Amino acid sequence: MENEVDLFYRQMPKVELHAHLNGSVSFSTIEKLTARKPHLNIEHNMTAICSGQRRTLDECFQVFKVIHQLVDTEEDILMVAKDVIRQFADDGVKYLELRSTPREEKNTGMTRRSYVQTVIEAISQCGNEGLDIEVRFLVSVDRRHGFEVAMETVKLAEDFMLSTDGLVVGLDLSGDPTVGHGGDLLPALQKAKNCGLKLSLHMSEVPSQVDESELLLNIPPDRIGHGTFLHPEVGGAQSLVDKVTMNNIPLELCLTSNVKGQTVSSYSNHHFLYWYNKGHPVVICTDDRGVFCTELSREYQLVASTFGLSQEDMWSLSHKAIDYTFASASLKEQLHRRWLELRPSLFQTVPN
Numbered sequence: 318m319e320n321e322v323d324l325f326y327r328q329m330p331k332v333e334l335h336a337h338l339n340g341s342v343s344f345s346t347i348e349k350l351t352a353r354k355p356h357l358n359i360e361h362n363m364t365a366i367c368s369g370q371r372r373t374l375d376e377c378f379q380v381f382k383v384i385h386q387l388v389d390t391e392e393d394i395l396m397v398a399k400d401v402i403r404q405f406a407d408d409g410v411k412y413l414e415l416r417s418t419p420r421e422e423k424n425t426g427m428t429r430r431s432y433v434q435t436v437i438e439a440i441s442q443c444g445n446e447g448l449d450i451e452v453r454f455l456v457s458v459d460r461r462h463g464f465e466v467a468m469e470t471v472k473l474a475e476d477f478m479l480s481t482d483g484l485v486v487g488l489d490l491s492g493d494p495t496v497g498h499g500g501d502l503l504p505a506l507q508k509a510k511n512c513g514l515k516l517s518l519h520m521s522e523v524p525s526q527v528d529e530s531e532l533l534l535n536i537p538p539d540r541i542g543h544g545t546f547l548h549p550e551v552g553g554a555q556s557l558v559d560k561v562t563m564n565n566i567p568l569e570l571c572l573t574s575n576v577k578g579q580t581v582s583s584y585s586n587h588h589f590l591y592w593y594n595k596g597h598p599v600v601i602c603t604d605d606r607g608v609f610c611t612e613l614s615r616e617y618q619l620v621a622s623t624f625g626l627s628q629e630d631m632w633s634l635s636h637k638a639i640d641y642t643f644a645s646a647s648l649k650e651q652l653h654r655r656w657l658e659l660r661p662s663l664f665q666t667v668p669n
């Protein structure tokens with residue numbers, strides 16, 4: 318098992334802005350799913366990359382295929398989404414933006430619409446249970462599925478944004494970065510932006526996506542996922558850095574995901590430092606907490622220990638992240654108040 322996480326990082330209130338639903342499924346939830354579908358013969362090492370292990374990004378995407386086999390009915394989605402939300406709440410996450418790709422499963426009759434409807438249902442059931450976490454949803458466009466599906470997904474996201482009273486707040490562009498070209502999806506992304514959906518786009522997660530990133534940054538997006546290869550030192554371009562800084566676009570950074578997926582060679586080489594030293598907005602996230610066997614508190618602790626940051630520095634990162642959420646102004650204000658209320662107990666009970 319991985320090392321224990323300090324109580325300080327567990328108890329620190331946190332905002333999670335980059336979490337893929339099916340990548341966030343914990344071991345205990347996977348066990349419930351495999352019990353429902355024993356004929357699939359799926360073992361735990363097929364659904365998670367644990368302590369000390371690394372895989373290529375391509376192998377990571379094979380893991381998602383296995384999980385998708387296990388999660389293919391509305392009943393599964395409901396259970397998975399509720400478990401994931403509870404586990405984030407248990408880790409001290411007070412505001413969560415969950416993202417997921419609406420999936421159609423011919424065998425079970427699940428449609429993209431019923432998929433989104435079920436995630437929304439899970440969010441509202443958790444709300445009714447009184448969990449201490451606010452949850453919003455980003456609908457994901459999988460870049461591998463091409464323009465037509467992207468347009469349909471945007472329409473779905475727009476419909477749900479209007480019918481759910483703001484639970485659906487935005488659109489995510491994700492999927493295997495080595496497949497397809499984001500440029501082909503520009504009209505769909507632009508349409509989403511025009512109808513009021515916020516955009517969080519995976520960008521430059523692998524090298525040699527400079528042209529694509531230039532195009533995506535012209536929209537511009539409201540947040541960037543990873544941005545690992547944006548800056549010139551790693552083969553990106555100064556023009557990309559200029560666009561990101563000029564528009565002050567926050568970056569969602571996921572250390573364990575990048576190191577286990579081998580797009581970053583070591584924790585200390587992570588591009589967190591490049592952007593942090595610039596004073597640019599960054600937010601620490603998990604990406605796929607189940608697949609990469611991590612937690613948000615663990616990621617905060619990892620950043621602190623890798624870069625020698627203090628508990629005060631980490632508090633400040635967590636506090637500033639509220640401003641990078643897609644929450645309404647009133648919810649942001651409420652979260653700010655919550656952070657200030659919780660601060661004294663955190664710094665009193667846990668000595669520096």
Ligand SMILES: CNc1ncnc2c1ncn2[C@@H]1O[C@H](COP(=O)(O)O)[C@@H](O)[C@H]1O
Pocket residue numbers: 337338339340377381416417418419457459491492493494519522574578604605
């Ligand atoms: C590791 N880095 C990554 N880069 C790009 N996309 C990723 C990802 N990790 C996850 N996803 C995206 O999220 C899906 C699984 O969750 P959902 O079925 O949508 O809930 C994956 O199939 C992929 O499209």
Ligand SMILES: [Zn+2]
Pocket residue numbers: 335337491519542604
């Ligand atoms: Zn991601």
